[in-house]
Amino acid sequence: MKFRLQDYSSPFTIWRFHRLMARAPFWEPSRLDAWARAQRSAVVRHAFDSVPYYRKSLTEAGIRLDRLVDDDEWLRLPRIDKKLIQANSEEICSTSGNAGAIWARTSGSTGMPLRILLDRNVNAAAFALFWRAWSTGGYWRLGQRHAVLKGPLESGVWRINRRIRALEIVSARISEQTVDEVAQALRDYRPKFMRGYPSAMYLLCRLLEDRGQRVHIPMVISGSETLSDYHRAKIEAVLGARVINHYTHWERAGSILECEVGAMHAQEDYGHHELLDAQGKPVGPGEEGEITVTGLHNRAMPLIRYRTGDMGVWGSGTCRCGRAFPIIERISGRAVDTLIRQDGISVPGRAVTNVIARELKDVRYIQMVQKSVGLLTVKVVPSTNFSDATARGIVRDLHGLFDNQMEVHIELSAVEDLIRNPQGKLREYINLMSDEERIAARSRRPGQPATNHARG
Numbered sequence: 001m002k003f004r005l006q007d008y009s010s011p012f013t014i015w016r017f018h019r020l021m022a023r024a025p026f027w028e029p030s031r032l033d034a035w036a037r038a039q040r041s042a043v044v045r046h047a048f049d050s051v052p053y054y055r056k057s058l059t060e061a062g063i064r065l066d067r068l069v070d071d072d073e074w075l076r077l078p079r080i081d082k083k084l085i086q087a088n089s090e091e092i093c094s095t096s097g098n099a100g101a102i103w104a105r106t107s108g109s110t111g112m113p114l115r116i117l118l119d120r121n122v123n124a125a126a127f128a129l130f131w132r133a134w135s136t137g138g139y140w141r142l143g144q145r146h147a148v149l150k151g152p153l154e155s156g157v158w159r160i161n162r163r164i165r166a167l168e169i170v171s172a173r174i175s176e177q178t179v180d181e182v183a184q185a186l187r188d189y190r191p192k193f194m195r196g197y198p199s200a201m202y203l204l205c206r207l208l209e210d211r212g213q214r215v216h217i218p219m220v221i222s223g224s225e226t227l228s229d230y231h232r233a234k235i236e237a238v239l240g241a242r243v244i245n246h247y248t249h250w251e252r253a254g255s256i257l258e259c260e261v262g263a264m265h266a267q268e269d270y271g272h273h274e275l276l277d278a279q280g281k282p283v284g285p286g287e288e289g290e291i292t293v294t295g296l297h298n299r300a301m302p303l304i305r306y307r308t309g310d311m312g313v314w315g316s317g318t319c320r321c322g323r324a325f326p327i328i329e330r331i332s333g334r335a336v337d338t339l340i341r342q343d344g345i346s347v348p349g350r351a352v353t354n355v356i357a358r359e360l361k362d363v364r365y366i367q368m369v370q371k372s373v374g375l376l377t378v379k380v381v382p383s384t385n386f387s388d389a390t391a392r393g394i395v396r397d398l399h400g401l402f403d404n405q406m407e408v409h410i411e412l413s414a415v416e417d418l419i420r421n422p423q424g425k426l427r428e429y430i431n432l433m434s435d436e437e438r439i440a441a442r443s444r445r446p447g448q449p450a451t452n453h454a455r456g
Contacts, residue, residue, distance in 0.1 A: 013121065017128035017297075024269035025323040032268060032324045039296045040272045041068035044077065046094070047302040053091040054304065079280060079292060079305040085114055093117050093301050101300040104250065114251065122252050122298035129255055129270050133246050137260050139219035140192040147186060147217070149174075149196025149204070151425075158185045167191055171200035171425070175415045179207040186215045193219035194241075198231040199365075199426040203415065205238035206364045210383055216240045223248060224425065226331060230360060247310075247331050253303040254293030256312075256328050263315070265325035271295050273326070274305070275312050285316035288332060339429060340441045341405035342374030349429025355401045362390040367418050368429045373441040376406050379413040 024032060045065055047054035057078050058065075067073040085092060101119040134140050147167040157178045158169045167189040169182055182204065186194075194201070194217050201220060208215065220241040222231070227245045235243050245264065247256040255267040266273035275289030276282060283289035291310045295303045315327030338346040352368060360366065365381040378394060380386070391410045398408045420426055431438065 013124035014127050014131075017125045018131060021128050021132050021269055025265070025325055027324055029324045036268045036272060036296075037069040040074075040294050041065075043294065043296060043299075043302050044068050044304060046299055047304060050094040050096045051092060051302060052095070053088050054302070075280075075282070077305050079276075079307050080303065081307040082114055082309070085116075085303075085306075089115050089117075089301075092303075094299055098300045116251055117298075117301035118252060119298055119300035122295065122300075125270060125297040126252055129248075129267065133244070133255075133257050134193060134195070134221060136221075136244050136257070137219060137242055139242065144192045145189060147189065147191040147194040149194070149200045157181055160189065169196075171197060172420055174200065174204050174207065176207060179204065179211065180213075183208060183213055183215050186217065191217060193217065193221060194239075195221040195223060197225050197425050198222040198227045198235070199225055199428060201235050202231045203365050203426070205234045206383070209234075209238050210364065214238060214240070218242065219244060221246050225427070228428075245331075247328075249308065251295070251303055251306065251308075252298055253295030253306050254291065254308065256291075256331065259319060259321040259323060261319065261321045263319045263321065264328040264331065265319065265323055266328055268325050270297070273328075275314055283314065285314045286329070288313050291331075338431060339368065339370050339376060339402075339406070340373050340431070340433070340438060341402050342407075343405050344373070344441045345405070347402065352398065352401060352429065356394050356397045362386045365415065365418065365426070366394075366428065367413075367426065369419065370429075370431045370433060372433060373437065374406055375409075377409050377411055379411050379418060381413055381415055381418070 024035070027035070044054075044058070044063075045068070048058050048063075048065060049055075061076060061078055063076060064073055068077075080092075098117065098119060101117050104116050104118050105114065131142055134146070135142070140146060143165065145165050145167070147169060149169050149171040151170070151172070156170070157173045158167060158181070160166070161168050167185060169185070174182060201222065215238070217239045218241060220235055220239060220243045222235075222243055223246045227243070232243045232245075235241060245258040247264070248254065254271040254273055256264050256273070257267055258264050272294040274282060274292040274294075275287075276292050277287075277289050288311050291308045291312045293303070293306050293308060295306075311332040312328050313330040313332065315329035317327070318324075319327055339349060339352060340346050349368065356366070362383055362385045363380050364383050367379040369377045369379060371377070376398070378398070380391070380394070382390075395408050395410060398406065402408075418426055419430055433441070
């Protein structure tokens with residue numbers, strides 16, 4: 001999605017949301033809960049009145065609009081997902097109140113780009129949300145310089161966008177050949193903070209480190225991907241930065257932000273967040289569930305109980321930062337970012353990188369690609385210290401993790417050979433199997449052989 005300044009040119013609305021978002025996190029929990037229930041109920045009533053898809057689905061489900069503040073009735077609301085939006089994008093749009101709304105397209109990092117209709121209200125809310133996120137810790141104020149790792153430009157590796165005071169760096173063009181140029185651009189521009197994909201920032205830091213270089217940036221905002229512990233450690237070491245983790249997405253229905261004491265909070269003044277098990281039931285603290293969100297501010301295309309495909313774990317208790325927002329203990333990554341053993345058991349990709357973390361000191365980047373059940377290609381961008389012993393260590397550790405139920409192949413690669421999405425985003429673990437193949441693999445009985453073990 002492209003940033004267009006005119007889409008955010010609602011100063012009074014932005015200021016109203018800014019005031020709300022400065023105060024709401026510190027409301028009494030009972031006040032925040034009552035406000036959030038009223039807001040999400042209003043979104044559903046609006047959807048019933050003006051959105052053809054929701055009028056039909058809510059009627060079929062027998063939803064009582066006068067009881068939406070009750071948890072039991074809320075949990076009866078149908079959920080939606082990316083496939084449903086793709087198939088019904090026009091029917092999910094409101095038939096009224098869309099003046100100034102724009103169609104925007106997500107990057108499709110999971111292979112499924114979406115068209116989302118965004119109204120001026122949600123654009124203003126998003127501006128205020130990012131204003132709050134980027135100001136976390138007091139490193140940056142609105143109007144100060146920052147840097148962003150982003151999708152492709154027409155040409156070149158970087159440019160200065162004077163409208164938003166940003167040094168824009170093309171993440172897909174960061175390589176051994178360009179890292180010196182990028183480092184010098186950062187030193188010359190002196191941004192107060194940098195935002196972007198953690199995979200791209202990690203790769204930049206590894207390349208800088210290999211050349212014995214350091215660039216100081218006070219704060220880094222990580223977004224749009226799962227931030228791993230080793231990502232954070234490397235970025236903080238090379239850039240001397242405080243890393244803030246911000247989970248959000250371009251559908252503009254949910255946001256989870258790290259506070260100054262390190263806890264992740266669901267931003268309930270922006271969207272309603274649920275963690276649900278495979279049957280759609282809420283999970284408790286310490287249990288993993290799919291992050292399911294309801295946007296509070298987009299009337300043009302309401303997303304109600306939208307399944308993000310990302311997994312998270314609720315925390316418990318309150319945070320010493322004083323915010324009333326609920327705590328997310330961990331964001332586990334996308335449900336599709338799992339690797340499937342020969343016996344059909346799924347292993348989260350994040351667990352894989354944790355196991356081989358000790359070997360990562362000798363590689364610049366690693367990407368795991370699965371095309372068929374029980375077969376994994378590990379694309380390794382080697383550092384100057386990489387050796388056959390490192391490769392053997394990776395294979396040994398992975399065989400141990402997968403209980404010898406995964407055939408592992410090491411493929412030495414250049415940065416340019418890594419698989420990216422159209423916006424230049426790198427994913428560390430990529431399961432290229434079809435939905436049907438994944439379902440069939442996971443339903444296999446222990447000891448049952450795979451029917452397809454292609455090596456292509």
